[in-house]
Amino acid sequence: xxxxxxxxxxxxxxxxxxxxxxxxxxxxxxxxxxxxxxxxxxxxxxxxxxxxxxxxxxxxxxxxxxxxxxxxxxxxxxxxxxxxxxxxxxxxxxxxxxxxxxxxxxxxxxxxxxxxxxxxxxxxxxxxxxxxxxxxxxxxxxxxxxxxxxxxxxxxxxxxxxxxxxxxxxxxxxxxxxxxxxxxxxxxxxxxxxxxxxxxxxxxxxxxxxxxxxxxxxxxxxxxxxxxxxxxxxxxxxxxxxxxxxxxxxxxxxxxxxxxxxxxxxxxxxxxxxxxxxxxxxxxxxxxxxxxxxxxxxxxxxxxxxxxx
Numbered sequence: 001x002x003x004x005x006x007x008x009x010x011x012x013x014x015x016x017x018x019x020x021x022x023x024x025x026x027x028x029x030x031x032x033x034x035x036x037x038x039x040x041x042x043x044x045x046x047x048x049x050x051x052x053x054x055x056x057x058x059x060x061x062x063x064x065x066x067x068x069x070x071x072x073x074x075x076x077x078x079x080x081x082x083x084x085x086x087x088x089x090x091x092x093x094x095x096x097x098x099x100x101x102x103x104x105x106x107x108x109x110x111x112x113x114x115x116x117x118x119x120x121x122x123x124x125x126x127x128x129x130x131x132x133x134x135x136x137x138x139x140x141x142x143x144x145x146x147x148x149x150x151x152x153x154x155x156x157x158x159x160x161x162x163x164x165x166x167x168x169x170x171x172x173x174x175x176x177x178x179x180x181x182x183x184x185x186x187x188x189x190x191x192x193x194x195x196x197x198x199x200x201x202x203x204x205x206x207x208x209x210x211x212x213x214x215x216x217x218x219x220x221x222x223x224x225x226x227x228x229x230x231x232x233x234x235x236x237x238x239x240x241x242x243x244x245x246x247x248x249x250x251x252x253x254x255x256x257x258x259x260x261x262x263x264x265x266x267x268x269x270x271x272x273x274x275x276x277x278x279x280x281x282x283x284x285x286x287x288x289x290x291x292x293x294x295x296x297x298x299x300x301x302x303x304x305x306x307x308x309x
Contacts, residue, residue, distance in 0.1 A: 047275040048266075048307035050246075050300055051076035051115045056281055057292050061093045066106045072296045073304070076113035078153065078279050079103070081140050084121030088132045089139050100146060115277040116151040116191070116243060117144050126159035128171040137179050141186045151242050151277075153216050154179070155193040162204070163195045173207050180210025191216030191242040197227055198235035205240055214242040220282070223248050223259045230268040238274045246278035246303055253295070254283045255302040262306045278303055 052074045059065030060080050069077045082091035094100045094117075107114055119140050127133055140152045156162065162169055176192065183190045193216050194201050201215055215236050222232045233241070248257055255262075269275075280303060284295040 048269075049075040049113070049115070049277050050303050050307070051078055051113075051277050051279045052296050052300065053078045053080070053118065053279060053281050055080045055118070055120060057296055063102055063106055066103070066110055066112050068292070069112050070110045072293065073300045074112070074280075074296075076115040076277060077107070078116045078118050079114055080118045080120050081143070082121075084125055084136075089136045090119070090121055092139060092143060094143050094147065095139065097146075100143070104147060114147060114149050115279065116153050117147070117149055118153040120153075120155065122160070123155050123157035124159070125157065126168070127154070127156060127175055128160060128168040133175055134178065134182075137182060137190070141182055141188055144188050145186050150188055151216070152183070152188060152190050153193070153243070154190050155216075156195070161195045162200075169204075173204070176208045176213050177210065180208055180213040183212035184210065188212065189214055189242045193218050193221070193245070195221060197225070198222075198232040202236055202240065215240050216243050216245065217241050218245040218247065218281075219260065219265075220245070220248045229260065229265050233265070233268050233274075234272065238272045241274060241276075243277045243279060245281045247281040248283050250282050250284045250289055251286050252283070253285055253302065254280075254299045257283065262303070266306055278307060 052069050052072055054060055054062070054065040054069075054077055057065060057068055057072070059068055061082050065077060065079070079094070082093060084090055094103065103114070106112075117140055119136065121136070122130075130136070137152075137154070144150070144152055156172065159165070160168060160172060162172065176190075179190050190213050192213060194204065196204060205213065205215065217233065217236065219229060222229055246254070248254070248259060251257075254260060280296060280299045283299050285291075285298075288294060
């Protein structure tokens with residue numbers, strides 16, 4: 001028979017063995033958890049990428065925009081489709097295969113991604129009344145496909161401001177339904193920028209009824225109308241936002257802007273599960289507005305410090 005000492009020792013042994021077994025069973029789960037965290041942190045820099053706009057760095061459809069974007073420290077570039085004026089469509093140099101290939105080759109060599117093509121001609125032209133809108137959108141989509149770019153930016157602009165011109169809404173909805181069908185056929189997305197608040201923009205997207213037409217959200221539109229960024233983002237939702245213009249009106253750099261709590265914005269986007277491109281458009285120092293490298297390098301570095309840290 002076991003004496004008291006032997007019984008105590010046996011109980012200690014069994015207890016230690018039980019803990020060891022539990023640890024063995026938990027180890028794969030713990031390793032999976034650690035691996036998941038490692039993957040999350042490893043994916044951090046790629047979950048959010050930062051781009052600049054060729055038009056705003058004064059390099060509209062210029063090959064040198066790629067090198068400048070690299071020098072600024074951006075991950076990518078939004079390229080404009082070219083001027084419009086009284087033309088039937090954009091003055092698009094990228095329609096030329098030779099020029100297009102030069103852009104693609106340079107971008108690959110410098111590790112700069114082309115995140116989107118921008119139809120900024122619609123800032124001053126009306127989507128609701130422009131007779132050649134189909135050709136314009138198709139030209140952009142054709143260029144997107146040729147360059148393997150998934151997002152086309154279409155601002156409704158001044159003449160398409162649905163807050164000031166609500167009577168244009170039916171025509172804009174019908175034309176964006178057409179654009180949605182064109183985008184679906186090509187496997188791309190048209191990102192629209194409106195003057196509406198998030199609730200009204202969400203309603204507009206529902207009326208358009210196309211998964212290929214989404215919101216290209218602009219911080220500035222919300223900020224200058226005293227709307228909370230995080231609330232607006234949550235209302236629109238992860239699936240309805242294709243890209244974000246991470247910008248405000250010119251005046252101060254993003255890091256010095258009291259209207260934006262960028263860390264809170266990141267926390268909101270993290271919580272939503274959103275990922276994608278943050279495109280710096282403006283937020284230039286008003287006292288030195290034309291100093292492209294200084295302004296865009298500062299803003300790009302700041303956005304990266306928040307979203308890629």
